Amino acid sequence: MRVNRRTLLKGAGASSLVAFAGCTGGGDGGDGGDGGDGGGDGGDGGNEGTTMDDSDGGGGDDSYHIGFAIMGLGGDPWMGAFRKGAEWYAQDMGLELTVTDGEFDATKQINDVKTLLQQDVDAILTSPVQSDAAVTMVEDAAAENVPVFTANSTAATSEVPLFTAFGNADAASSAADTLASRLEQRYGSPEGTVVEVLLPQDSETFVQRHEGFESQISQYEDIEVISQLEYDQSQQDAANKITTQLQKDSDFDALYCPDLLSGLAAMTAFENEGVKHPIGNENHITTVGLDAGPSTLEAIRNDYFDAAIDQPNLFYAPITMKYVVDYLDADKDDSAIPDPGQEITADDLTISTGNKHDGIDPWKEPLWAPAQVTELEFDDGMQTYFKTSQVVVTKENADVPYIWGNLA
């Protein structure tokens, strides 16, 4: 039998806890469910995750244990910041957190969740590699009476109580609008030729980063995507592909980079080919990308990179974990989940704990707000979607300390 942990978090850092009004509903303790038998179905004995305890939070053995099945970590600073957000928040709130690395492999991630279920977690937070495959994770967890919340990406089932993200497709769409806006500033109207860098189209996240851009940029009649370059997620490959494109045609007006590495690769290729010109120079290639990592921010500050669409990844896990706690406190009652149609503002929801990590309070500036609560439709019903705001990082705001790239 799993030991049933009670919701005794209230004493832990209560002053910094949620001030979310009007839609929590629960929070009276509850018994946290019946726990199930804890058997799970075995898993593969693989990655058992990295567990951090709650030594600073004061939760002790009574705190909730959350499993964080992240889609992948290797070499990806964005995911690293996503993870840090979860770890810092767990530390501040006295939550026990076990992190597993799905290595961007849906099968590995499913096995990670099986392993987490054997580790007696009260809830799972995950960013699925593949939404349909992730339904298996949710079903496995449901069999153990463990809720699965999602952030950044989601599972294709209504069994997920809450999904938190701005969304990759929306971020890519926003990048298209930003790029068009930049071209309009240069030429008086949104016009010109664009080269799009593609991530491997074998992951939903990557597909969304392509399709979101493609569908939005096609709305601009005078902007033409003249070439698409798919790269293998190594900076070297992206640099080589962009360099080759420059050999073919260096007169294109703009470049869309769907992630950090391709953005950095663009800077390398521009430099190696002698076409790295600052904004304002007539030969400047307008460059807009997703994710504002440290090197991207440096390129933005130096006027070589126009803008980066940044998702508030430091907030994704904390926001979700806040609702996880509410949900468990409410005995897994949906009343703890915000209702679709609501707009949640920074006044409604406080994530900041007041504690400093890496020298600053990473959640002091509510970059996620306002959020719109909507629904996503799946075959088995509707899923509540906590859609955060985004940040368009330009030279004007590249130095603010709360952008994750300035913390990485």
Add this chain to the structure above:
Amino acid sequence: MSTGSNALQGGLRRILDVDRTEAILFALDNMIWPILLVASIVFATVVPVFSSPGNIRAMLFGTAALSAIVLGESLCLLSGHFDLSVGATAGFTAILTALVLTEWLPGLSGPTGIALILSVGALIGLINGVSITYIGVNPFLQTLAMLMILSGSIKLLSTAALTGLPEVYLYPGGGQIGSIPFAIILMAVLYAAFGVWLKYSAFGRAIYAVGGNKHAAMESGINTTRVVILVYVLSGVLSALGGLLYTGFLGVAPPTIGQNDVFPAFAAAVIGGVSLFGGRGHVVGAAGGVILLAAVESALVLSGVEATAVDVINGVVLLVAIIVYTMEERIRQRLITKS
């Protein structure tokens, strides 16, 4: 008189046959070059910019780091072994050294960094070599384990690209002499030097001997253990050199360096005529393999082939190359048996 004449004619025929066989074998050994030539002509015809000096420079510059890794893999293959950890070694040594230079001991000079990265590569190769020879671990398992250890270590060390590296450290991968990138010159010299060394030095011939028949090499007095260890050390050093060149090319050290290089390292070596079974091939041919892979990639991008189809076409090209080399192997065996 007629008997003597017949004997002379028979001798001449045998000599001619042997010469012809050798000529065919030579052609087969160097098949990469006509293939590369034909491919280049086709590519240049379809997309004229392919043969522009700028594109050729970009291709060679962009693959200089990979060619260092391919050279290391080729040495292993020639000795009848292989190294799955070449890409991970490049990535790990690059990240570790970048951390030392930027965070752990930020005052260290660029040349010290270069010495450090190559030394770490040598150490990794030494561990592989000693484990394979003295402990008797299967090379596949040893280098696979090393790949996993190093890949995991990279994640632990850093998830972000490391910047602020010394200019001297970046020079081998990013510097230029006139308009020619130093990395291209360095790799051309290295390939030529290794080609000569392997062909004319006793140790180079010992590598071929070990790769061709390890037992026979041992019985002929070659210290096979020493040869294998040195091959792995060289593979480690050359992989680390790949990491150094990647870092210089990119100007930063991202944790993704070398992560996808195992497959192209093997592919380039094999396409270049280096036998997967050891003892045959030339490292200069492996350089041709690297260039052919880069040429295909470049031509596909230049010709505007749909991005998502590039991998499929790359796979087809590789399959064709493997079929050609399999046929070549059969012809070779037939010729050798006949002669």
